[in-house]
Amino acid sequence: MREDIVDRYVADGQAQRMNDMAWEKLKDWGREPGKAAVFTDIDGTLAPIVPTPDLSEVPEELRRLLDRLTQSYHVVAGISGRATPDAKELVGLDDVVYYGNHGFEILRDGTVEVVPEAVPYEDKVRELEALSREELEPRGAFVEDKGITASVHYRNASPEVGELCKAFVKREGERLGLRITVGRGVVEARPPVHVDKGTAVRRLVEEYGPEKALFIGDDTTDLDAFRALEELREEGVLRETLRIGVRSDEGPPEIVSEADLVVDGVEGVGEVLRVLAGKEGVRPEA
Ligand SMILES: [Mg+2]
Incomplete structure (x- = not known):
């Protein structure tokens, strides 16, 4: 063998x-x-x-x-x-x-x-959600209302839109001081606390x-x-x-x-x- x-x-x-x-x-x-x-x-x-x-x-x-x-x-x-x-x-x-x-x-x-460490970031997360709704939802992404974290789902969108979602949320999220993670068909932004x-x-x-x-x-x-x-x-x-x-x-x-x-x-x-x-x-x- x-x-x-x-x-x-x-x-x-x-x-x-x-x-x-x-x-x-x-x-x-x-x-x-x-x-x-x-x-x-x-x-x-x-x-x-x-x-x-x-x-x-x-x-x-x-x-x-x-x-x-x-x-x-x-x-x-x-x-x-x-x-x-x-x-x-x-x-x-x-x-x-x-x-x-x-x-x-x-x-x-x-x-x-x-x-408690996450509470001060609530407004930043809301802002990112609003921006994502405006920019990404018309292209087929779905922004989920989740309170203290923001989730943009692109499972049903084309791979190009998926890439766009990841790039957009990364750029805007980082500008707002949030932490970005990518999962199965979803990109998420959250407060930068451990x-x-x-x-x-x-x-x-x-x-x-x-x-x-x-x-x-x-x-x-x-x-x-x-x-x-x-x-x-x-x-x-x-x-x-x-x-x-x-x-x-x-x-x-x-x-x-x-x-x-x-x-x-x-x-x-x-x-x-x-x-x-x-x-x-x-x-x-x-
Ligand atoms: Mg799971």
Whole structure:
């Protein structure tokens, strides 16, 4: 066999063994859920990606499983790029904690808290939204009203308009002193304070104090959450962690390479939730 094929074969074998170990760990957590926290991204993870975000839906089975987890796990949180009320409406469960806008807002027990460092930037974000509406919406982009962050979606526009959106939001956003990030079919501007899905995970772990925590995600911004889990484990704050990557055509390669367990799409996430809920033996044979 050629050397590169042998290397691939060995690498595939290692990945398979890592995945097997992670499934075993999930089963263990399912037997003793009270000390574990379940953190998950929402779009592309619990809800399949659709042309516009207002058409997203969480499949009923996943909703029921998640509801079940809120009754036995230490804490269950949805950490999303969406505004928190929007995230809550999509998932539709009162007992889930919602960390929205990539970690800028938290919604629990009916109240939204904005990270105080971000408040002074609210006007700048509004200005960028207004400019984007004027310049980019006539060309087919969609500007989402999100409060403390601005999102310009170009999934339905031509690749040229996508490039234009990225360039425009980068230029104007930087002029206004905002931080720009690019995701799957979306470019976003936010206050330049260190807040991301990683700080959200850290804050939740510090507030709720679980011994174990996992995060499930499919996109670039989810890597911050993966890295925060790793740091919390190295610091001894968490005893066990699991980084679960949801593989997709549009996701970054790191969502696979940095994960302890890789699953395919929202269906694969369903398998993870079933095992966490203690429904063993349903794992698909690889
Ligand atoms: Mg996602």
